Amino acid sequence: MKIDITEHNGAKVFSLSGDIDLYSSPALRKELIFFIGEKVPLLLVDFRDVSYIDSSGIATLVEGLRGMMSHGGKMKLFGIPERIVEIFAFSKLDKVFDICGSLDDAVKD
Amino acid sequence: MKIDITEHNGAKVFSLSGDIDLYSSPALRKELIFFIGEKVPLLLVDFRDVSYIDSSGIATLVEGLRGMMSHGGKMKLFGIPERIVEIFAFSKLDKVFDICGSLDDAVKD
Amino acid sequence: MVVKIPSHPKYLCIVREVTAKVGHIHGINEDLVEQLKLAVDEACANVIKYAYGGDARKRIVIRYKVDRGWFEVVIEDSGVKADPEAIMGRRLEEVRPGGLGVHFIKRCFDIFEFDGKKKKGNRLRLVRYLKEKDEDRYNGA
């Protein structure tokens, strides 16, 4: 997994690529915790290049979402490949996360 | 490996995709032998979607080239990914095969 | 097919690749291949986390047996014995980090069974009965 962090209209954008698994999710967790500590208002996670996610990756995102909410921030996911949307749906997390089609959609609403 | 066989201005075009290895090269050999039997004048092999080739794949092509030459036919390879060109070069076969950039180049000269 | 890996998370990518290739070789369709990859990855991750308590220097042995109508994976470790009664995912309604791995394993595999006869460590047997819809014309690489 690689994490590319950029800014877009005051929001932080995490562009993830590759496999998010037990090996790589601690790196994602560390970055999320850092920006939660900074109390960023909006965190957008770009899933377009994510090839795989397992339960440890999802657990990390759930933890990230809670952290963001704890200071009134928002976290949105966008560009999730169909195969991975299915995993969120099965886990009943597609209603818990704010899932958007594109970066534009995520910024708009 | 998949083989897609089409026609282009009277030439047969073999579009290969995937891995050409000890498992898949017999299928390629069979198709080559068939068209050599038909005495097709020009056989173009499209390598653009080939992800891997091993010595059995190369042996099959050498055999195909010989078969084509035996009835005065021509065989040309085009669109070979850089990584695979390197294997031909190491094997000193880049001068033995007629290697072209694109289908257009292969048809032109 | 057998793979033996060190109990370090960085080797899980190998387990996924091998699982996928075994699936492709046996003509299993891409949807099920993705589920199998995830399920076997989760089972091995649980060995690392629970049987070995995070010790990355142990071994995990993964065996594949595929036959008509049958995809079996047997995962062996030499760690702390699991209590099968205690293994269960969280209720999906109760949103919190964790507790999903076992759900991913059980939605994919029809049998999830620890071999009680194994003396030291664990031998988890996972079996998927292949239905017609699980097969595919996909021919591997």
Place this chain on the structure above:
Amino acid sequence: MVVKIPSHPKYLCIVREVTAKVGHIHGINEDLVEQLKLAVDEACANVIKYAYGGDARKRIVIRYKVDRGWFEVVIEDSGVKADPEAIMGRRLEEVRPGGLGVHFIKRCFDIFEFDGKKKKGNRLRLVRYLKEKDEDRYNGA
């Protein structure tokens, strides 16, 4: 890391994937990873062709050991003993089908050695000394 495969050509794709992943995990660059894949594939293909004479129901065991400056693959079979003297590629100038596999193995590996102590079958040891240029910042999947 150990993989055990049936001696059927359709399993060679697994050997390639595992070889590549082991390379990635140890930070080996993509150019060398491609060479390692090809070399290990060729060595296993030769086991299928020569040690087992095409019998697809035997076993091949492939072991990987990677350390600082060192990529080792040991390939074992229970087939006909190879005569190391007789194993050599064709002269590259002499164009004909075949005779390239050993060249691909030897350009990649610095050591190509059959273990004379093995009683039945063969144990081929391949070692690549890793140079600085072989390493990479590539982080696997």
